[in-house]
Amino acid sequence: MKVIILAGGFGSRLSEYTKTIPKPMIKIGKRPILFHIMKHYANYGFKEFYIALGYKGEVIKKYFNKKFYDWKINLVETGKNTMTGGRLKRLKKYIGKETFMMTYGDGVSNINLKKLLKFHLKNKKLVTLAAVRPPARFGVIRLKGSQVSYFKEKSKLDEGWINGGFFVMEPEFFNFIKNDKTYLERDPLEKITRKKELAAFRHKGFWQCMDTKRDKDKLNKIFKKKNFEN
Numbered sequence: 431m432k433v434i435i436l437a438g439g440f441g442s443r444l445s446e447y448t449k450t451i452p453k454p455m456i457k458i459g460k461r462p463i464l465f466h467i468m469k470h471y472a473n474y475g476f477k478e479f480y481i482a483l484g485y486k487g488e489v490i491k492k493y494f495n496k497k498f499y500d501w502k503i504n505l506v507e508t509g510k511n512t513m514t515g516g517r518l519k520r521l522k523k524y525i526g527k528e529t530f531m532m533t534y535g536d537g538v539s540n541i542n543l544k545k546l547l548k549f550h551l552k553n554k555k556l557v558t559l560a561a562v563r564p565p566a567r568f569g570v571i572r573l574k575g576s577q578v579s580y581f582k583e584k585s586k587l588d589e590g591w592i593n594g595g596f597f598v599m600e601p602e603f604f605n606f607i608k609n610d611k612t613y614l615e616r617d618p619l620e621k622i623t624r625k626k627e628l629a630a631f632r633h634k635g636f637w638q639c640m641d642t643k644r645d646k647d648k649l650n651k652i653f654k655k656k657n658f659e660n
Contacts, residue, residue, distance in 0.1 A: 431547070432525060433476050436517050437464060437535035438484020438508055443641055452486040454535030455493065456646060459653040462493065463640055464535050468501065474543040476531060477501045480524050482508040482517040515612035522604045532597040537639040538649065541596055549631045550598035556627040557603055557619070562594035562637040565648075591630070594637050 441453030448456075454464035468479055483490055483505055494503050504524065508517040518532065529550070531543070541560055550558035572580035593615070606618040622628045640646050 432530045434480045434532040458649045480504045512610040513613045515607040515614035516610035519607040534595045537595045539637040540635045541633045553629045555629040556600045558598045558629040560594035560596035560633045561591040561630040
């Protein structure tokens with residue numbers, strides 16, 4: 431099964447690093463986060479990758495100019511200013527009529543990808559996303575007037591579910607993406623939600639995105655404890 435990884439964004443919230451390298455090439459431990467993501471897919475037998483390049487794509491090309499295990503790595507230029515939906519649509523010709531997987535180049539997880547795929551095939555929707563609990567960052571309070579009725583320090587259980595960025599998709603989904611300016615997370619996913627064609631696979635295990643330096647530092651600490659695939 432083919433795996434698309436969106437790796438072309440500017441990563442502006444990590445500008446102290448992304449002035450010289452694209453966000454997916456920021457290292458967690460001794461390897462770029464992009465490598466860790468790919469290694470996780472490969473551990474489940476998904477080894478055919480299509481990496482959508484954009485901002486500083488040449489850095490990713492240079493890194494993958496040598497052989498990595500038995501992975502089949504396809505590096506595809508998708509435009510410097512293309513949005514997430516546009517990047518995905520530019521890879522349509524490589525997918526054909528096959529079910530495929532997709533993720534972003536800045537989030538790691540111990541999600542069971544075989545179970546995610548099985549869930550998708552069973553539910554027969556256009557798209558399945560992994561729903562995750564956001565990492566706890568803030569204390570939660572509830573108010574009754576000026577009185578606090580509930581207080582819980584850094585409780586992620588109260589924050590609901592969010593899009594974890596690990597998808598299984600049917601090629602018909604490309605029809606919902608208009609052009610390079612389309613954000614995947616807006617019109618396309620909202621439209622298929624209204625059509626009841628978006629399913630959610632609940633993942634309660636480890637998940638962490640890398641949006642800020644704080645996230646990067648947290649991931650490095652986790653890496654040292656060997657809490658996710660390396």
